Amino acid sequence: MPLSEEQLERFSRHIILKDVGVEGQEKILRGKVLIVGAGGLGAPAALYLAAAGVGTIGIVDGDVVDRTNLQRQVIHFTPDIGKAKVISAQEKILQINPGVAVQIHQERLFAHNILDIIRRYDFVIDGTDNFPAKFLINDACVLARKAFSHGGILRFDGQTMTYVPGSACYRCVFLQPPPKDAVPTCAQAGVLGAVAGMLGTIQAAEALKYLIGKGRLLTDRLLIFHALTMEFRTVRFQRNPACPVCGAHPTITGLQDYEQGTCDLRKPR
Amino acid sequence: MQIKVNGAPQEIETGLSVTGLLVRNKVEQPDMVSVQLNGEFVQRDRFAATAFQEGDEVDFLYFMGGGR
Numbered sequence: 001m002p003l004s005e006e007q008l009e010r011f012s013r014h015i016i017l018k019d020v021g022v023e024g025q026e027k028i029l030r031g032k033v034l035i036v037g038a039g040g041l042g043a044p045a046a047l048y049l050a051a052a053g054v055g056t057i058g059i060v061d062g063d064v065v066d067r068t069n070l071q072r073q074v075i076h077f078t079p080d081i082g083k084a085k086v087i088s089a090q091e092k093i094l095q096i097n098p099g100v101a102v103q104i105h106q107e108r109l110f111a112h113n114i115l116d117i118i119r120r121y122d123f124v125i126d127g128t129d130n131f132p133a134k135f136l137i138n139d140a141c142v143l144a145r146k147a148f149s150h151g152g153i154l155r156f157d158g159q160t161m162t163y164v165p166g167s168a169c170y171r172c173v174f175l176q177p178p179p180k181d182a183v184p185t186c187a188q189a190g191v192l193g194a195v196a197g198m199l200g201t202i203q204a205a206e207a208l209k210y211l212i213g214k215g216r217l218l219t220d221r222l223l224i225f226h227a228l229t230m231e232f233r234t235v236r237f238q239r240n241p242a243c244p245v246c247g248a249h250p251t252i253t254g255l256q257d258y259e260q261g262t263c264d265l266r267k268p269r
Numbered sequence: 270m271q272i273k274v275n276g277a278p279q280e281i282e283t284g285l286s287v288t289g290l291l292v293r294n295k296v297e298q299p300d301m302v303s304v305q306l307n308g309e310f311v312q313r314d315r316f317a318a319t320a321f322q323e324g325d326e327v328d329f330l331y332f333m334g335g336g337r
């Protein structure tokens with residue numbers, strides 16, 4: 001279907017880009033992106049993907065908005081405290097761009113439901129806050145041959161990589177989840193809100209690049225930045241033959257749930 | 270002898286192992302870091318036995334679990 005007058009106007013700054021054009025914008029409009037976690041990373045990613053015109057945006061989150069979220073989860077506003085994050089996110093997405101089909105998944109991902117959800121999408125953004133979820137998303141995407149963006153933030157630091165079938169996966173770098181409670185979490189260690197925004201928008205840009213099929217994705221590389229010095233570094237790597245899910249002799253051929261050490265320490269209610 | 274650690278030159282003594290380099294760089298939780306040497310991951314059980322050569326490039330990659 002050709003772009004409407006309204007769409008030509010709304011997306012004109014994309015369309016004039018040589019690497020996007022009408023064709024690229026049409027790909028974005030047909031694109032389906034799943035955002036796992038409507039939090040620090042998922043919030044900015046969702047806002048930019050909605051504004052960009054991604055046709056279908058799925059949001060997975062089982063939580064409700066609380067006051068501590070507002071310092072960085074910019075899709076949720078003060079009056080949203082107590083509201084389900086998926087509903088809050090859906091409302092803002094539709095205000096930015098009523099043309100988006102928002103699919104809400106008010107639940108957490110587990111080994112038993114993740115494959116059925118991710119198969120409906122072209123690209124997955126990992127905006128989760130804990131290692132069991134990050135490893136589950138990696139394994140499910142590798143097994144289902146689904147492209148995804150990994151993201152992690154802590155204090156003033158962020159790191160991200162993109163996986164497409166055939167490239168190195170998250171487990172190639174980090175073979176297995178760290179011992180529970182060994183890594184400080186955002187709730188324990190804090191995070192600069194703007195760092196979440198920096199990383200979430202990088203993930204959104206990767207999703208858009210994937211949809212339009214232009215440029216070079218952040219595959220086989222980990223982008224690491226430290227916002228206190230504002231230094232960015234890229235570490236290259238290759239698929240790890242010892243990787244338990246995509247290596248030469250994979251030991252992970254199905255999905256499993258890891259013990260859930262929750263990152264987001266909430267105040268007792 | 271000189272190697273590169275996370276992109277920055279570092280002067281080390283001959284025979285230093287990956288384990289020694291982690292201590293030297295005050296990496297408090299070695300379980301929390303993946304180590305890449307000249308583009309290949311060093312298996313954790315090889316940290317103690319792997320020594321560096323002049324000009325080696327080492328990267329420490331840390332787990333980062335936040336997102337919310």
Ligand SMILES: [Zn+2]
Nearest residue numbers: 169172243246
């Ligand atoms: Zn792998």
